[in-house]
Amino acid sequence: MMLKGSGPSYNVSQSDFPYSFNEEGYLRHRETYKPYRFTFKLSDVQGTEREHQSLCHYITQHVYSLLEENFHLIRFYLEEGSFVFLSPGALEHPGSLMVLIQDWGSMRCGVWSWKIVAHEGLERGSQIPYLRWAALESCAVILMNPNEGGQTMERHVQLVWERLMSNSSAEHIFVVAHGYGGLAFVDLLCHWLDEVENRVKAVAFLDSSHSLWHQPLGKAGRDWLKSHSRTWILSTKPLNRSVGSLKAGCPQISAGTECHDSAPSVCMESVFRFFTKIMKPKAPPTPFEIITRSKSRRSDPNNNSPSY
Secondary structure, X not given: OOOOOOOOOOXXXXXXXXXXXXXXXXXXXXXXXXXXXXXXXXXXXXXXXXXXXXXXXXHHHHHHHHHHHOOOOEEEEEEOOEEEEEOOOOOOOOOEEEEEEOOOOOOOOOEOOHHHHHHHOHHHHEOHHHHHHHHHOOEEEEEOOOOOOOOOHHHHHHHHHHHOHHHOOOOEEEEEEEOHHHHHHHHHHHHOHHHHHHHEEEEEEEOOOOOOOOOOOHHXXXXXXXXXXXXXXXXXXXXXXXXXXXXXXXXXXXXXOOOOOOHHHHOHHHHHHHHHHHHOOOOOOOOOOOOOHHHHHHHOOOOOOOOO
């Protein structure tokens, strides 16, 4: 089990941070309007760490404000110092529920990668596009926060399951797990197999760290993942191409990128199509009667040929 990263201490004032987000969601210098540039000095480890803390703190607080003000999400405290964001009435929502689990590190709720947010913008590095899709599809959401609060990622995912997901009224629960978040979800499956199988309809693993063979999942769990999950892995192939070994345990397709931090953004539309097929299965074709010429003649008292 891996302990979460210590993360930033968040003791730097936001007003002291020289960058801010513009209307397009890009980080720009407050005076020069130039793109963000991380200052790394090998001779000044403490200075580099302070800049990392300032960046993570600013991005986190800005994203939190967007979650609350633009998407009206609320904080739910699991235990002291540990909370998640979820949509109002998420547990009573009868339709679909989407749960997002980010990778291990210094990322907080709503962020896939602070590096991508800093250099490529909120649309590429945050979970906001996923929330926008959920709103369009009338999905409730839970945004996990496994790097906050001091517990392991596995423990955080278990708490979210026990307190929230298992009590949800949703017909469909979908999970998106990036990096170590995938390992933490499989760990949950190892301990709560029957319950998870009955509630979760699909899992999207994005360059996940999980292992179906080294985690004590068992045959029943592996069989369930084979039919209920997809894994998007880093590849030089275009998005959605089949890749990997047939022994992987579930279908593996290309994420369309070789960058781990970019995977959630690049393969996002593919993930949505995967979920949509489950939410809105195609109706079976309507049977129709083939009218033969001889039958149409018998049904026409004047023996007139049908007109088209």
